[in-house]
Every structure is written in C-alpha cells, then in structure tokens.
Amino acid sequence: MAKLKRDERLCPFCAETIKAAAIRCRYCQADLPPVEPEPKVEAGPSEPDEPVEADVLSRPAAPAGDTSRLHGTQPATDEESPAPPPPPPPATTTDESVPPLASRRLTAVLAALAILAAAGVGAAWWQAEHSSAISAPDGTLVGDAPRSEAIVAGADLTQRALSYDYRNLANDMEVAEARMTPSFRKEYKATMAAVRANTLKNKIVLQADVVSSSIIMATERKAQLLVFINQTTSAQATKAQQLDRNSLIITLVRGKGDWMLSDLTALG
Amino acid sequence: MTRALNVVLGLIVVVLVVWLGAFAVRGSLAAPGLTPAEELSEDLSDIRQGARAEAVAFLTLDYRRMDEVTARVLAGATGPFKKQYASSVKTLQQAAVSQDSLAKGYVKEIGVGTFDRDSATVFVSAGSKVKNKGTKGKVEDRTWRIRFNMTKVDDRWLVSQLEFVG
Numbered sequence: 001m002a003k004l005k006r007d008e009r010l011c012p013f014c015a016e017t018i019k020a021a022a023i024r025c026r027y028c029q030a031d032l033p034p035v036e037p038e039p040k041v042e043a044g045p046s047e048p049d050e051p052v053e054a055d056v057l058s059r060p061a062a063p064a065g066d067t068s069r070l071h072g073t074q075p076a077t078d079e080e081s082p083a084p085p086p087p088p089p090p091a092t093t094t095d096e097s098v099p100p101l102a103s104r105r106l107t108a109v110l111a112a113l114a115i116l117a118a119a120g121v122g123a124a125w126w127q128a129e130h131s132s133a134i135s136a137p138d139g140t141l142v143g144d145a146p147r148s149e150a151i152v153a154g155a156d157l158t159q160r161a162l163s164y165d166y167r168n169l170a171n172d173m174e175v176a177e178a179r180m181t182p183s184f185r186k187e188y189k190a191t192m193a194a195v196r197a198n199t200l201k202n203k204i205v206l207q208a209d210v211v212s213s214s215i216i217m218a219t220e221r222k223a224q225l226l227v228f229i230n231q232t233t234s235a236q237a238t239k240a241q242q243l244d245r246n247s248l249i250i251t252l253v254r255g256k257g258d259w260m261l262s263d264l265t266a267l268g
Numbered sequence: 269m270t271r272a273l274n275v276v277l278g279l280i281v282v283v284l285v286v287w288l289g290a291f292a293v294r295g296s297l298a299a300p301g302l303t304p305a306e307e308l309s310e311d312l313s314d315i316r317q318g319a320r321a322e323a324v325a326f327l328t329l330d331y332r333r334m335d336e337v338t339a340r341v342l343a344g345a346t347g348p349f350k351k352q353y354a355s356s357v358k359t360l361q362q363a364a365v366s367q368d369s370l371a372k373g374y375v376k377e378i379g380v381g382t383f384d385r386d387s388a389t390v391f392v393s394a395g396s397k398v399k400n401k402g403t404k405g406k407v408e409d410r411t412w413r414i415r416f417n418m419t420k421v422d423d424r425w426l427v428s429q430l431e432f433v434g
Contacts, residue, residue, distance in 0.1 A: 102271040110277035117284030124288065128296030128303045136309030137297045144382075151381065211433055212415065214379025214391040226379030226391055228413050228433050245434070247393035247413055249377060267376050267393050268411070 318425035327373025347428035
C-alpha cells in the first residue's frame, strides 16, 4: 500500500485513502469530521464543534462502534478539544472542506479584489497624468488660464489703485476700493486722505500704465506679482509733468470670487 | 498551492489598497514619476533660477577678468541674445578696461509671465552697484527692469532674448 501523502488520510469508515480535506468519503459516502490542518493554526479558544459531533453521531449510516475508530484519527475532536477544527465555512457545500487560507473561493475573492483595486489605482493614476494641470501638488498655480487671469487682474488692480484724476477723485477711489481687501482699503483711504488736499490744489492727474505683469508666486488663493508701471504725474496747475518707472510687488488674494488687491509695495 | 496563491493575492490586494489610499490622501503625488502639473512647477523654478543667474551675470562687470565675466553670460545664453552678446564681447572688454569698470549685479525680484514646456517670458527687477572712472570712484546703485525670453535647451533654461523695459 502506498504511503499516505501529506494531503491524504484514511477514511475512518471504510479505510480507503481519501483527501485529507474531504468531508465526505468518496468510497463509502460517509460524512467525515474535518481534519485539523495543523495544530497551531487555530490556537485561540473557539466554540466546541458540537455541530460536527452531532452530525457524525447522528448519521444513521455510521456503523456502531465507529466512534473508537473516529477517536483513532481524531482524538482532539471528541475529548479535550483544545483546538477544535474550525467549523467548515458555511458556503463550502462542495465535497471539499479546506482551511480558509487554501480555499479556492478565497482565491476568487482576492483575485476580484485585486482587479478592483488595480482598476482604482489605474483610474487615479490616469487622472493624475491627465488632470487639467491647474496647480501642482505643492499648490503652485501652473495652468495657463488661471495664471493669465491673475496676471491680468494684477495689471488691472494696480492701474486702478495708482491712477486718479482731481476732477473725478471720489469715483476713481470707489473704483479702486471695490477690489481691495478691507485692510488694504483702509491703508489706501488713509493715503488718499493725505494727498487729497494737494491733489485738488495742484490739479493733479496720476496715470499709471502697466508695462508688464508677471507672477512671482501664485496659488489658487494667493498671488504675488511683479508689476512694471510707468506713472505719469501731471500737475495741471503748474503744467509740470513727471514720469516714474517703477517696479512693484503686489499681493492678490481670492476667496470664491475675484482677485482682490491686498498689498502693494514699490521696489527701491 | 492554492494557499501560496492566496497569500500572494492577499499581498497584492494590500499593496494596491495602500496605493489607492495614497492617491486619496496625497493626490497625484502618489503617481510614479512627475505628472504634467509637477513638471510645469519644476519648470517654473528652473526658469526662475536660470533667469536669476543670467541677470546677475549680465549686470556684473570686472575689468580685471572680463574673459570670465563674459564667458559666464554666454553660458546662460542662446539664440539671438547669445549671438548679439558674443559679437559685442570685444567692445565690452575694451570699454570695461578703459573705464576700470566694476559692477556687481543683483536681482530684486523675478516674475514669470507666459510659459510652456520650452519657452518663457520673464521679467526681472534688478540692480547693479557700479563703480568706474565715470562715477569718480563712488559706487552708484542703478536699477534695471529687464525682460527675458527664455528657451529650454537640453533641460537648461537659457536666455534667448534680452531687452531693457523702458
């Protein structure tokens, strides 16, 4: 008689060589208690396997006195049960009951999960590669359209803040203030209050022409721009005119709506 | 056999799920290599670095070592600007030597206008501390507004056009 292989055992009822994992003998059709795979696998306390016991004992087909033979192969099942075999998975109604880790069903589930997760990773990767590239992960604004928008807003708001005409001062200030943050508006008002008397007296017209506007740094919420302006100051009272070529750093912030001017500093 | 397969599959699932989690938490950083947005962001910082180096080189003069000074400018130049500068090197060297010219260029701020993967428009607010026979030994601080057109050549951003902004 051939030696038993690792995955084989003898049927306790008919003594034929059967698969160790079998729960029904292929020769005598007797129901078999599942074999404990390795003693260490299920070391934790678990329910006594009464269902299995009951099943075996209540089988009318089981010949009398077979419990002793059962004991021979399965001492642990009956008596102390220190590590009873795990109850067969409810779904395993085929003729094989196997330890969970070796179950074909688990293979199928894992394969399905792997395919699903791979699809998810693939989709996320594809999205990362084909995103509209508005901003980099560090927040840097890189998209063409939003950058242009900030550049144009920077030019527009600088021009508004640095141009005024003594004949239209209130209106010019209103236009400028409309797109300033509250704190910068305060600063602007204070400055304008200080120059107001002189502006009216000397009939001053200030015209700021933006020569260039470019981005020092920008995220979707905050932008710093380098703005070159040529500012002409004409005092109509004295016919004097002056041209200043300035470099400015302006700061824009944005909530949900438009960019607002929050700071303006002249570079020396 | 099945057991080994299950263990391997289980590991694959764990790795994929962790990776998926990384996408959820860190966004496109979880993608291997650089995404287009990351590449553009890298370009931006390379553009600024190249512009700064070239502006400083261009505004720096030292009549005692003009070869070194002009070589540095040419190293950051390409296209029309390189041609133009190369053709004026001799005149520049003679002028610097005859005037005992010393100038130390510096950059106040750099702004990038439009840019793509190969070209960029850059504005530089710069200055130079100049001393020569004309300044009578005094150091004069001059400010400049410069516009660069930059071109990417072999992964380096070089200045292809330079003009002073009036």
